[in-house]
Amino acid sequence: MSQKYEYDLIVVGCGVAGLSAAVSAAELGLHVLALERATFEERGGQSRYTEAYLRMKSHSEVSDDFETHLAENGSAAIDPDLVERSADVHETGLIRSLSMLDPNFINTFAQNAGPTVKWFESIGAKFDFLPTQFLTKSQPRLLPIGGGQGLIDVLFARAEKLGVEILYETTARELIENESGQITGLKARKVNAAPLLLKGPVVLASGGFQGNAEMMTRYIGSRSIYLRPICKGGYYNRGEGIDMALKLGAATCGDFGSYHAEPIDPRSGMSEPSIFIFPYGVLVNQEGQRFTDEAIGTVDAYYESITRKIHLQTNGSAWVILDARHQRIPNYRLGIRSDQAPIVANTLMDLAKSIHVPVDTLITTIENYNQACSGEDWKPLELDGLKTKHLTPPKSNWACPINEAPFHAYPIVSANVFTFGGLKVDENARVLHSDGYPIENLYAAGEIIGSYWGTYTGATSVLKGMVFGRKAGLHASNHKSVA
Numbered sequence: 001m002s003q004k005y006e007y008d009l010i011v012v013g014c015g016v017a018g019l020s021a022a023v024s025a026a027e028l029g030l031h032v033l034a035l036e037r038a039t040f041e042e043r044g045g046q047s048r049y050t051e052a053y054l055r056m057k058s059h060s061e062v063s064d065d066f067e068t069h070l071a072e073n074g075s076a077a078i079d080p081d082l083v084e085r086s087a088d089v090h091e092t093g094l095i096r097s098l099s100m101l102d103p104n105f106i107n108t109f110a111q112n113a114g115p116t117v118k119w120f121e122s123i124g125a126k127f128d129f130l131p132t133q134f135l136t137k138s139q140p141r142l143l144p145i146g147g148g149q150g151l152i153d154v155l156f157a158r159a160e161k162l163g164v165e166i167l168y169e170t171t172a173r174e175l176i177e178n179e180s181g182q183i184t185g186l187k188a189r190k191v192n193a194a195p196l197l198l199k200g201p202v203v204l205a206s207g208g209f210q211g212n213a214e215m216m217t218r219y220i221g222s223r224s225i226y227l228r229p230i231c232k233g234g235y236y237n238r239g240e241g242i243d244m245a246l247k248l249g250a251a252t253c254g255d256f257g258s259y260h261a262e263p264i265d266p267r268s269g270m271s272e273p274s275i276f277i278f279p280y281g282v283l284v285n286q287e288g289q290r291f292t293d294e295a296i297g298t299v300d301a302y303y304e305s306i307t308r309k310i311h312l313q314t315n316g317s318a319w320v321i322l323d324a325r326h327q328r329i330p331n332y333r334l335g336i337r338s339d340q341a342p343i344v345a346n347t348l349m350d351l352a353k354s355i356h357v358p359v360d361t362l363i364t365t366i367e368n369y370n371q372a373c374s375g376e377d378w379k380p381l382e383l384d385g386l387k388t389k390h391l392t393p394p395k396s397n398w399a400c401p402i403n404e405a406p407f408h409a410y411p412i413v414s415a416n417v418f419t420f421g422g423l424k425v426d427e428n429a430r431v432l433h434s435d436g437y438p439i440e441n442l443y444a445a446g447e448i449i450g451s452y453w454g455t456y457t458g459a460t461s462v463l464k465g466m467v468f469g470r471k472a473g474l475h476a477s478n479h480k481s482v483a
Helices: 016-027 045-049 066-072 080-085 103-122 147-162 213-220 222-226 232-236 240-247 299-311 324-328 348-355 359-372 461-478
Strands: 003-006 009-012 032-036 165-168 170-177 183-190 195-199 202-204 259-264 282-284 317-322 343-345 407-419 430-432 438-444
Touching (some): 009 183, 016 045, 016 147, 016 461, 032 147, 045 147, 066 103, 213 407, 240 438, 259 299, 282 359, 438 461
Antiparallel strands (some): 183 195, 259 407, 282 317
């Protein structure tokens, strides 16, 4: 027998996106319930584990390329006439439901980033331009003090002060709609308890599907067995929110066959054990061969594309081989987040044996690379154009010989930070139906909103959760109705 409850707003998920919706709505007087799949001790989803980089050049302005980068990577192959028509706010039907980021969404995102940061500051969050994991970067990144955990702490404190109810170890299972297609609530299940029937408008903020092996295989493919979520919070993201909405005809957005890739040390169990030091060495696969240009440009701009190439290698893994020179790079440890020590050897032969790659092949690979280097010294904290000659694949920057003992090696695999495919929303975070109209009383925020194709627009994911979580809460407050 189901227990019945009624609320002004029901939020599914307690990461930054969900809590932003809950708090912004509660501030305007709504009676809000938030569902958290995790325990009290593990609450906060992936948000609590992230550094929460924000692609902003000041506390009020996004980066210069913010809208351009999102637009250029905001769809697959679509008729250009339809893309142009998507900018018309009066378009409906087919145009509104296209699986792409329409210009109005992007503009709303950019225009609301600054005000959203200001709102976060008003409830206790602090931001600054702090050192990042990237030894070289091409885009500014504003960071919250305390990272994602800092944002989560501020939001939970504010939510509790405003009387937001939070049900822990509770998972949303099914959306409920009436005969008019309006969402009237949802069914949920609390661990070891009777089913819950919850009445009210709904915000889906339950993330992607990186924690669901079946969905990963269905959409990403069989090689997804070599992927793992970037942090333990990712295992809670199992895609039910996406499935629930799709069953009711919601429009899709984002590349369902892709994900945000980040290079990590597979030996580590810590959150986000990133290895960003690879531009200063060579990457070799399990066969001992190079397979990519390790230093196309600044690491912040190119680590994802290189990580995708690592994922395509045998067992989805590779090794970065470094010599002692890398330890003289100022603050080089910023580029190594793993808590595991490198494999160290005094000769390449011993290193090859230790990492179990063919000795002769690795030595030949390093010798060919060394011969293609000019011998000049690098400028490690800037793009120095120090490239190899007559080598395939080439190396475009920081091409110094690997010849100074001791030699170091770190294993690298691709982590799945979040999946790209999800729901399409309008500029007010309302979920759109596949026929192009907003589904009444249904909102989405955070990574459940599909936004990217092929390439992630760095440092926008947490910001998207902040902006559209708040937009959902504000719109629900301004359009409160009795379902």
